[in-house]
Amino acid sequence: MNGQEHGGRRITVEIKHDGAAISYDVWVREGLIDDAGSLIAAACPAHRYAIVADTQVAGLYGDRVLSSLAGEGLQGTLLKFPAGEWNKNRESWSDLTDGMLKVGLGRDSAVIALGGGVAGDLGGFVAATFMRGVRLVQIPTTLLAMLDSSVGGKTGVDTSAGKNLVGAFHQPSLVLADPAVLKTLPAPQFNSGLAEAFKHGLILDVDYFESIAAGLDDLFNRKTDRLVDLIERSVEIKADVVARDERESGYRKILNFGHTIAHAQEAISGYAWLHGEAVAAGMVLEAAIGEAAGVTREGASRRIREALEAARLPVELDDEVDATRFFEVLEQDKKRAGGHVRYTLIGEIGRVAAAADGEWTHAVPEELVRSTLFD
Amino acid sequence: MNGQEHGGRRITVEIKHDGAAISYDVWVREGLIDDAGSLIAAACPAHRYAIVADTQVAGLYGDRVLSSLAGEGLQGTLLKFPAGEWNKNRESWSDLTDGMLKVGLGRDSAVIALGGGVAGDLGGFVAATFMRGVRLVQIPTTLLAMLDSSVGGKTGVDTSAGKNLVGAFHQPSLVLADPAVLKTLPAPQFNSGLAEAFKHGLILDVDYFESIAAGLDDLFNRKTDRLVDLIERSVEIKADVVARDERESGYRKILNFGHTIAHAQEAISGYAWLHGEAVAAGMVLEAAIGEAAGVTREGASRRIREALEAARLPVELDDEVDATRFFEVLEQDKKRAGGHVRYTLIGEIGRVAAAADGEWTHAVPEELVRSTLFD
Numbered sequence: 001m002n003g004q005e006h007g008g009r010r011i012t013v014e015i016k017h018d019g020a021a022i023s024y025d026v027w028v029r030e031g032l033i034d035d036a037g038s039l040i041a042a043a044c045p046a047h048r049y050a051i052v053a054d055t056q057v058a059g060l061y062g063d064r065v066l067s068s069l070a071g072e073g074l075q076g077t078l079l080k081f082p083a084g085e086w087n088k089n090r091e092s093w094s095d096l097t098d099g100m101l102k103v104g105l106g107r108d109s110a111v112i113a114l115g116g117g118v119a120g121d122l123g124g125f126v127a128a129t130f131m132r133g134v135r136l137v138q139i140p141t142t143l144l145a146m147l148d149s150s151v152g153g154k155t156g157v158d159t160s161a162g163k164n165l166v167g168a169f170h171q172p173s174l175v176l177a178d179p180a181v182l183k184t185l186p187a188p189q190f191n192s193g194l195a196e197a198f199k200h201g202l203i204l205d206v207d208y209f210e211s212i213a214a215g216l217d218d219l220f221n222r223k224t225d226r227l228v229d230l231i232e233r234s235v236e237i238k239a240d241v242v243a244r245d246e247r248e249s250g251y252r253k254i255l256n257f258g259h260t261i262a263h264a265q266e267a268i269s270g271y272a273w274l275h276g277e278a279v280a281a282g283m284v285l286e287a288a289i290g291e292a293a294g295v296t297r298e299g300a301s302r303r304i305r306e307a308l309e310a311a312r313l314p315v316e317l318d319d320e321v322d323a324t325r326f327f328e329v330l331e332q333d334k335k336r337a338g339g340h341v342r343y344t345l346i347g348e349i350g351r352v353a354a355a356a357d358g359e360w361t362h363a364v365p366e367e368l369v370r371s372t373l374f375d
Numbered sequence: 376m377n378g379q380e381h382g383g384r385r386i387t388v389e390i391k392h393d394g395a396a397i398s399y400d401v402w403v404r405e406g407l408i409d410d411a412g413s414l415i416a417a418a419c420p421a422h423r424y425a426i427v428a429d430t431q432v433a434g435l436y437g438d439r440v441l442s443s444l445a446g447e448g449l450q451g452t453l454l455k456f457p458a459g460e461w462n463k464n465r466e467s468w469s470d471l472t473d474g475m476l477k478v479g480l481g482r483d484s485a486v487i488a489l490g491g492g493v494a495g496d497l498g499g500f501v502a503a504t505f506m507r508g509v510r511l512v513q514i515p516t517t518l519l520a521m522l523d524s525s526v527g528g529k530t531g532v533d534t535s536a537g538k539n540l541v542g543a544f545h546q547p548s549l550v551l552a553d554p555a556v557l558k559t560l561p562a563p564q565f566n567s568g569l570a571e572a573f574k575h576g577l578i579l580d581v582d583y584f585e586s587i588a589a590g591l592d593d594l595f596n597r598k599t600d601r602l603v604d605l606i607e608r609s610v611e612i613k614a615d616v617v618a619r620d621e622r623e624s625g626y627r628k629i630l631n632f633g634h635t636i637a638h639a640q641e642a643i644s645g646y647a648w649l650h651g652e653a654v655a656a657g658m659v660l661e662a663a664i665g666e667a668a669g670v671t672r673e674g675a676s677r678r679i680r681e682a683l684e685a686a687r688l689p690v691e692l693d694d695e696v697d698a699t700r701f702f703e704v705l706e707q708d709k710k711r712a713g714g715h716v717r718y719t720l721i722g723e724i725g726r727v728a729a730a731a732d733g734e735w736t737h738a739v740p741e742e743l744v745r746s747t748l749f750d
Contacts, residue, residue, distance in 0.1 A: 016395075017394075018392050018394075019392075019396070019397070020393045020394025020395035021394070022393070022394070047713040047714070090465070090469055094465055097534070097540075097541055098534065098536070101536040101537075102536075104710040104711075106710055106711040106712055107711060107712055107713060108712070108713030109713075128543065129504070129531075129541050129542060130540075130541065131539075131540060131542070131711070132529065132530075132531060132542040132544055133543060155507075156507060159472070159473065159476065161473070161476040161477075164506075164507075165472075165476060165505075165506060166504050166506075167504060167507040168504055168507055247507075335479040335481055336479075336481040336482060337481055337482055337483070338422045338484075
């Protein structure tokens with residue numbers, strides 16, 4: 001049951017969590033940061049709240065969320081972790097947990113993850129494990145977090161061996177996306193979010209893909225109406241996918257379009273690339289691989305490249321990514337996945353392609369990947 | 376569907392995990408340690424297995440479980456953590472996780488927690504969080520773990536602020552209880568397990584309670600048939616309770632009979648008391664509190680004391696537990712629970728008592744607790 005309410009949009013995510021039906025609302029509306037309290041009180045009642053944010057986001061929005069809670073008579077505590085992707089680790093998780101214990105938060109508290117993907121993943125994992133699990137509110141403050149990572153319940157942290165190797169599936173009780181905060185988001189972060197929006201279109205909705213491409217100027221100008229439309233449609237698509245397969249045992253893998261190659265680019269660059277940037281290049285190249293494999297309609301890769309370039313996103317791998325290092329990373333990923341590296345491929349723009357063996361991902365001969373990417 | 380099979384017993388635990396029906400088998404049979412491979416292959420197929428055990432248990436049973444896996448063509452890796460309750464912490468969890476990553480275990484691996492309550496909780500939490508959750512087999516090697524903690528899905532670790540403050544609900548796919556390993560279990564650990572068996576009788580089955588009390592000699596002699604009966608009945612009771620309320624939002628709290636006071640004793644002694652020992656004293660005293668509150672039938676406390684003394688379990692608090700320290704610990708527990716310390720009380724032996732407000736736990740005036748325990 002989605003709709004326009006209180007001047008904003010509400011998307012209800014209906015998901016099977018370990019087989020049981022649960023649902024939660026994603027609100028998209030300007031001003032939500034200052035109206036968070038009442039929605040939180042209704043959808044995620046708790047004795048006390050821990051707001052988890054990095055130092056920078058805490059400075060920008062921490063007090064506003066606290067005030068909004070206080071306005072509803074709710075008690076919140078702001079817990080900060082050092083900003084930066086590299087702080088999404090077990091130490092930060094441990095420190096935040098200890099911080100909650102220190103201020104006496106109990107079983108009946110809830111976590112509010114305020115920030116980008118790092119805060120969402122880290123705060124989410126704190127919520128998933130604090131006293132065996134407390135409720136969670138996501139208040140994403142980046143475009144990528146709003147239209148993708150805050151929905152779907154993936155939480156976790158990185159280890160020195162790789163990203164997201166420790167974590168849990170823990171769905172939020174509520175997601176509040178306030179597009180007003182995107183006005184000050186730096187362009188690379190903003191564009192990185194656009195890459196995931198393009199991906200949603202590429203796998204399931206050609207009209208959505210083309211509408212993003214056609215409306216880039218308004219998006220670059222952070223026009224609220226356009227941002228609300230964008231976030232709403234992406235969340236709808238993401239929610240539909242996750243509803244069918246929370247734990248990525250099959251169908252959810254379609255969200256990994258572009259990600260096999262993106263992951264190699266990220267790992268080789270030491271995560272100097274933003275996630276969405278790597279996904280952008282990955283989508284162009286995985287479309288090219290799909291064309292070479294006879295799965296993807298000819299010309300798709302060219303069209304994707306064109307659209308992503310217009311969105312100021314990278315469409316090629318870094319020079320430092322050579323074949324040797326690339327296949328080394330894939331070899332490691334293969335072990336993790338239990339002996340398989342497979343690619344999510346599209347049949348054409350707007351339609352993901354199932355493989356002949358009925359899987360949602362494709363086994364692609366290494367030679368074909370090598371010749372497409374490195375010859 | 377429970378029954379006698381392959382000369383042993385099988386109890387099927389049917390549980391609502393987050394609302395979805397899942398089930399798993401608990402096998403109780405002599406010799407299971409050496410037959411683990413075939414049952415694991417059937418109930419918990421995985422690409423590779425990580426056996427998590429403390430150094431001592433690893434030395435005793437690690438190779439036997441590995442051999443049993445190898446006999447079925449299954450690949451296992453033994454990962455050890457230092458023995459001792461105080462090593463059930465985030466550092467051990469982190470080290471075990473890193474150990475799994477180092478040997479290249481992936482998303483399609485499973486964890487086998489081999490040992491007592493510590494291994495079960497710690498190994499279970501590793502399984503719950505490794506790559507957002509992999510499957511878990513419990514092979515308990517203490518009486519307490521066999522008849523209580525291996526069933527029900529509680530996993531977690533301690534922090535310096537207290538026990539089990541970080542964790543997850545993660546149900547095993549299979550539990551294998553081999554009573555043969557109990558022959559060498561030291562008496563205090565064995566008796567500590569008996570305390571939880573008594574508890575199962577006290578809350579739900581008077582005949583079971585009396586049968587344990589009447590059969591102590593055979594139990595002390597570790598007679599296999601009696602141990603199998605004991606584990607089976609306790610697992611049945613535990614499973615029935617957990618099936619109704621996995622996350623301890625209500626009914627599962629009946630398993631906390633004796634535990635409010637036990638926790639204070641454990642905390643004040645710096646966990647020098649075994650858990651079951653503290654629970655034994657706690658049950659005698661919570662029965663006395665129940666009598667004083669007019670909830671528990673007169674004489675219950677005396678009968679419980681008699682039975683537990685015969686089982687060589689403590690029936691009083693340590694002298695170092697004075698009223699001041701006792702209520703300090705309760706005050707802290709109160710904060711954690713969100714402002715309530717309540718007691719699970721029995722109406723009579725074999726029947727837990729619901730409170731007048733419909734809850735499964737009772738608010739008891741502090742004065743009444745004080746006069747019962749300290750006057």
